[in-house]
Amino acid sequence: MSASPSPSNSERPAVIAVDAMGGDDAPEVVVRGALAAVSGDREIVLVGDSMRIESLLGNRVGGPGIRVVNATQVIGMDESPSAALDKKKDSSLLVAARLVKQGDAQALVSAGNTGALMAGSLLTMGRMTGIRRPAIAVTWPTYDAPVDYVLVLDCGANAESKPEYLAQFGHMGSVYMERVMGRPTPRVGLLNIGGEAGKGGTLVNHAYALLEKAGLNFVGNVEPTGMMRGEVDVVVTDGFVGNMILKTGESVAEMIMNTIKAGVARSLRAKIGAWLMKPVFRDLKRKVDHSEYGGALLLGLRGPVVKAHGRSNEVAIANAIKVASRAVSQGVIAHIGQSIQQAAAREGGADAASA
Amino acid sequence: MSASPSPSNSERPAVIAVDAMGGDDAPEVVVRGALAAVSGDREIVLVGDSMRIESLLGNRVGGPGIRVVNATQVIGMDESPSAALDKKKDSSLLVAARLVKQGDAQALVSAGNTGALMAGSLLTMGRMTGIRRPAIAVTWPTYDAPVDYVLVLDCGANAESKPEYLAQFGHMGSVYMERVMGRPTPRVGLLNIGGEAGKGGTLVNHAYALLEKAGLNFVGNVEPTGMMRGEVDVVVTDGFVGNMILKTGESVAEMIMNTIKAGVARSLRAKIGAWLMKPVFRDLKRKVDHSEYGGALLLGLRGPVVKAHGRSNEVAIANAIKVASRAVSQGVIAHIGQSIQQAAAREGGADAASA
Numbered sequence: 012m013s014a015s016p017s018p019s020n021s022e023r024p025a026v027i028a029v030d031a032m033g034g035d036d037a038p039e040v041v042v043r044g045a046l047a048a049v050s051g052d053r054e055i056v057l058v059g060d061s062m063r064i065e066s067l068l069g070n071r072v073g074g075p076g077i078r079v080v081n082a083t084q085v086i087g088m089d090e091s092p093s094a095a096l097d098k099k100k101d102s103s104l105l106v107a108a109r110l111v112k113q114g115d116a117q118a119l120v121s122a123g124n125t126g127a128l129m130a131g132s133l134l135t136m137g138r139m140t141g142i143r144r145p146a147i148a149v150t151w152p153t154y155d156a157p158v159d160y161v162l163v164l165d166c167g168a169n170a171e172s173k174p175e176y177l178a179q180f181g182h183m184g185s186v187y188m189e190r191v192m193g194r195p196t197p198r199v200g201l202l203n204i205g206g207e208a209g210k211g212g213t214l215v216n217h218a219y220a221l222l223e224k225a226g227l228n229f230v231g232n233v234e235p236t237g238m239m240r241g242e243v244d245v246v247v248t249d250g251f252v253g254n255m256i257l258k259t260g261e262s263v264a265e266m267i268m269n270t271i272k273a274g275v276a277r278s279l280r281a282k283i284g285a286w287l288m289k290p291v292f293r294d295l296k297r298k299v300d301h302s303e304y305g306g307a308l309l310l311g312l313r314g315p316v317v318k319a320h321g322r323s324n325e326v327a328i329a330n331a332i333k334v335a336s337r338a339v340s341q342g343v344i345a346h347i348g349q350s351i352q353q354a355a356a357r358e359g360g361a362d363a364a365s366a
Numbered sequence: 367m368s369a370s371p372s373p374s375n376s377e378r379p380a381v382i383a384v385d386a387m388g389g390d391d392a393p394e395v396v397v398r399g400a401l402a403a404v405s406g407d408r409e410i411v412l413v414g415d416s417m418r419i420e421s422l423l424g425n426r427v428g429g430p431g432i433r434v435v436n437a438t439q440v441i442g443m444d445e446s447p448s449a450a451l452d453k454k455k456d457s458s459l460l461v462a463a464r465l466v467k468q469g470d471a472q473a474l475v476s477a478g479n480t481g482a483l484m485a486g487s488l489l490t491m492g493r494m495t496g497i498r499r500p501a502i503a504v505t506w507p508t509y510d511a512p513v514d515y516v517l518v519l520d521c522g523a524n525a526e527s528k529p530e531y532l533a534q535f536g537h538m539g540s541v542y543m544e545r546v547m548g549r550p551t552p553r554v555g556l557l558n559i560g561g562e563a564g565k566g567g568t569l570v571n572h573a574y575a576l577l578e579k580a581g582l583n584f585v586g587n588v589e590p591t592g593m594m595r596g597e598v599d600v601v602v603t604d605g606f607v608g609n610m611i612l613k614t615g616e617s618v619a620e621m622i623m624n625t626i627k628a629g630v631a632r633s634l635r636a637k638i639g640a641w642l643m644k645p646v647f648r649d650l651k652r653k654v655d656h657s658e659y660g661g662a663l664l665l666g667l668r669g670p671v672v673k674a675h676g677r678s679n680e681v682a683i684a685n686a687i688k689v690a691s692r693a694v695s696q697g698v699i700a701h702i703g704q705s706i707q708q709a710a711a712r713e714g715g716a717d718a719a720s721a
Contacts, residue, residue, distance in 0.1 A: 154621035167559055171567030204522055204609045212526030212606060235613040239621055251567060252610050254559045258590040259611040263618045266509040266594055270653055274646030281646045287639025291629030298625055 024054050024076075025339035027332055028107040028116035031059035032085040033123020034328075035321050041122060042067040044328020049076040053336040056116055058082050059103040082106035088321055092126035096134065104128060108135035111314040118335035122306075122319035122328060129168060129309055129318075136312045139344055141351050144169050144176045145311030147250070147318075148184060149257055152298050156241025162188050163202075163238070163246040167254030168309065174217035177201070177247050178225055182350040183310040184245035185227050190341035191334060200233030200243030202252065208232065214249060222247065225354045264299050306331045308338075315343055379407050379431075380694035382687055383462040383471035386414035387440040388478020389683075390676050396477060397422040399683020404431040408691040411471055413437050414458040437461040443676055447481035451489065459483060463490035466669040473690035477674035477683060484523060484664055484673075491667045494699055496706050499524050499531045500666030502605070502673075503539060504612055507653050511596025517543050518557075518593070518601040522609030523664065529572035532556070532602050533580055537705040538665040539600035540582050545696035546689060555588030555598030557607060563587065569604060577602065580709045619654050663689075670698055 029045055031038045038059055045055045046068070054076055057064050061081035065072045068079070084102040086095040099105065104123055110116040112135050119136070121128045133145060146165035153160055164180045165172070181199045188197040201219055203211045208219060210232055222229045233243050235256060248256075275285040285292070306327065309316035315338040319331040338344075384400055386393040393414055400410045401423070409431055412419050416436035420427045423434070437458040441450040454460065459478055465471040467490050474491070476483045488500060501520035508515055519535045520527070536554045543552040556574055558566045563574060565587055577584045588598050590611065603611075630640045640647070664671035670693040674686040693699075 152621070154624055170559060170565070202610065204525060204606055210525070215606075235610060235617045239617045251559055251570075252607055255557065255590060255607050256610050256614040259614050260618045262590045262594045263615045264622060266507070267619060267622050267650065267654070269509055270650050271643075271646060274649055275643070278645070281643050284639040284642025284644075284646075288626075288630070288636050288643065289639075290633070291626060291636045291639075294629055295622065295625050299622070 024052050025118065025336045026054045026056060026110075026116040027335050027339070028056045028058055028080075028110040028119050029332060030103045030107045030119070030121035030123050030128075031057040031064050032082070032103040033121040033128070034319065034323055035088065035122075036323075037122065038064055039067060040323065040325050041328050044323070044325040045077060045332060046071060047325055047329040048332035048336075049074075050336075051076070052340065053332070054078070055332060056080055056107070056110060058107040058110070059085070080106060080110065086124050086127045086131075088124050090124060090127065092124060092130050095124070095127050096131050104131050105135060108132045112136050116314070117339040118314045119316045120319065120328075120331045120335050121316075122321055122323045122331070125307075125318055125321075128316065132309060132312055132316045133168075136314060136316075138311055139313050139348060141348055142179060142183075142311040144172070144179070145309055146176075146180045146183060147253070148187065148308040148310055149253075150307075151238065151246070151260070153239050153241040154298075156239070158194070158241040158244060161238055161241060161244055161246055162192075163248065163253055163257070164310065165248065165250035165253050166257045166307065167250045168311075169250035171251070172214065172249035174214060174221055177214070177218035177249060178221035178354075179311070179351060180247045181222050181225055181227050181229065181245065182354065183347050184247065186346045186350050187308070187310060187338070187343055188244050190343050190346055191337045194244050196228045197244035198230045198242070199227045199245045199247060200230050200238070202238065202246050202248035202256075203232035203234065206232050206234060206237070218247070224358060226350070226357055268299075306334070308334075310343075310347070313344070315339065379409050380473065380691045381409045381411060381465075381471040382690050382694070383411045383413055383435075383465040383474050384687060385458045385462045385474070385476035385478050385483075386412040386419050387437070387458040388476040388483070389674065389678055390443065390477075391678075392477065393419055394422060395678065395680050396683055399678070399680040400432060400687060401426060402680055402684040403687035403691075404429075405691075406431070407695065408687070409433070410687060411435055411462070411465060413462040413465070414440070435461060435465065441479050441482045441486075443479050445479060445482065447479060447485050450479070450482050451486050459486050460490060463487045467491050471669070472694040473670045473672065475672045475674065475683075475686045475690050477676055477678045477686070480662075480673055480676075483671065487664060487667055487671045488523075491669060491671075493666055494668050494703060496703055497534060497538075497666040499527070499534070500664055501531075501535045501538060502608070503542065503663040503665055504608075505662075506593065506601070506615070508594050508596040509653075511594070513549070513596040513599060516593055516596060516599055516601055517547075518603065518608055518612070519665065520603065520605035520608050521612045521662065522605045524605035526606070527569065527604035529569060529576055532569070532573035532604060533576035533709075534666070534706060535602045536577050536580055536582050536584065536600065537709065538702050539602065541701045541705050542663070542665060542693070542698055543599050545698050545701055546692045549599050551583045552599035553585045553597070554582045554600045554602060555585050555593070557593065557601050557603035557611075558587035558589065561587050561589060561592070573602070579713060581705070581712055623654075663693075665698075665702070668699070670694065
């Protein structure tokens with residue numbers, strides 16, 4: 012039950028707090044996912060009903076790389092976030108977030124209630140120094156593109172944004188894609204209604220100007236079509252728009268899949284056809300399914316927060332833990348701070364030069 | 367070559383100006399679509415290269431319900447709208463728009479360059495009295511819903527909006543859906559990041575307050591998921607967000623369709639499966655394809671403007687003409703004016719009562 016590094020490792024391992032009670036199939040799937048993610052360079056802290064978790068861990072209780080912290084309450088998937096956070100101070104989510112705040116863990120993973128996770132970790136952990144607003148970053152699949160997916164942020168942490176926030180989202184996304192996802196000098200694009208500079212309203216135009224001098228690999232405006240063709244690695248947008256395109260994309264994909272399913276259910280001929288096409292549909296599902304890439308992220312807090320999908324299977328949970336772990340070991344928080352400081356210094360220098 | 371009513375009709379027929387040169391397969395497809403839409407209660411004016419149009423019309427030249435107006439220039443699908451509108455004063459698009467401005471036609475239909483159509487008709491025809499900003503309205507397919515489609519506006523006529531514009535979009539969409547699409551007391555929803563009142567930023571919150579007292583059947587906020595389940599008939603949003611969700615929806619649908627096609631092309635087994643599933647894919651294509659409902663609309667000008675898809679076939683062109691014709695015969699412009707006046711009077715009355 013200690014957070015000290017495992018003796019086999021010379022470096023201090025990343026400690027990842029995992030909300031074991033969050034998600035549709037918690038704690039079973041979460042515990043299995045955590046076991047699948049055990050490795051020498053990370054320590055996983057499962058937070059929740061310790062009796063249940065330990066019985067699921069079986070003979071792995073007390074084993075290397077995994078430990079349990081008890082929490083007596085659970086926030087339900089459909090509970091109102093504000094009410095739940097108010098009442099359930101000993102919920103697995105808040106106990107896990109407190110571990111990060113206290114420095115006993117460096118990142119948080121949950122497949123639970125998204126709103127509660129976002130609000131709870133912001134309130135408990137607090138923003139990292141220099142960041143004005145956190146952002147929800149989501150991986151988005153591409154088609155016929157040089158890259159498999161792009162990162163879109165903000166997807167809804169903020170209902171209203173200022174240009175400065177968007178510029179910071181550019182820094183956060185760029186550092187994350189470079190350090191965690193291994194994309195060298197990520198191309199950063201600003202989501203807009205047209206490709207040319209000057210398109211869109213005041214917010215995007217001011218954000219464009221800030222991104223141009225941010226010291227990032229800013230490639231200008233990008234439209235949803237270009238985003239899905241992988242013309243950029245990082246798509247910067249305000250939380251309202253990001254949330255709307257994310258939900259629209261999910262709803263359209265769901266509509267198409269359900270329309271196909273309903274059509275297949277109505278005819279034997281189509282049923283046989285669907286069986287023959289099974290490998291095609293499996294590949295498609297994999298492309299559309301975000302879980303492969305480790306879920307959504309909340310960036311800009313004192314530690315990275317990874318939100319796995321509520322319907323996550325154990326592979327998705329394990330991926331989410333690995334992503335969080337890599338974000339810690341790669342020093343994402345420190346690098347974001349550095350990137351923003353450098354931009355501020357550059358701007359200060361430019362101001363001084365032009366003065 | 368006269369715009370006077372056909373003698374067989376006691377009521378003055380709607381006169382629809384059609385840009386015969388706009389669209390990927392113009393003028394052939396446009397002329398065929400126009401011929402399919404000929405009826406006693408409308409007159410179609412085909413605008414463009416009169417020699418070519420008349421040769422396509424064949425023995426229908428000079429026949430009832432259809433006539434030709436010459437225009438010597440064509441705006442290409444990929445031309446920059448502002449430059450094209452500047453140079454090509456005798457383009458089929460601008461000549462057709464001028465017919466509406468001068469009262470020789472009451473509505474405009476084009477399958478050509480969207481940006482040029484929107485800018486050109488706004489500049490030429492002008493806004494209707496009382497309307498602060500026009501809006502692009504697009505029909506959006508639903509799934510497993512009480513209605514086949516909903517109307518979303520604004521999908522990009524304005525890059526930046528004020529709450530008052532959004533309230534007017536509610537009036538325009540409601541009148542259109544009731545008068546042209548036959549939906550009694552259409553349910554109007556405000557696109558937002560959550561269902562509850564108070565969600566979202568300043569713009570949507572102020573728009574919410576205005577829509578509540580607009581005298582419409584305003585049902586509150588709606589998310590993309592609810593929109594696609596047909597929880598409302600009219601979705602009000604600002605042009606930036608509307609444009610982004612529209613392009614995202616189209617791109618996601620395209621990605622899924624192309625992923626399926628590519629998978630099928632790679633395997634004989636899947637090819638046979640796809641052949642067996644043909645009826646399912648045909649139904650799906652019909653659902654995803656907007657052309658069935660008559661294209662996108664520009665509302666708020668002196669006459670309705672219908673934008674058919676650039677790839678429209680003759681059925682889609684005929685539908686677009688019928689929609690425009692119905693908008694005229696149902697007096698959509700007058701009814702929108704009335705709806706907005708009544709709301710203003712109600713608000714004035716409420717102000718007086720509360721004073």
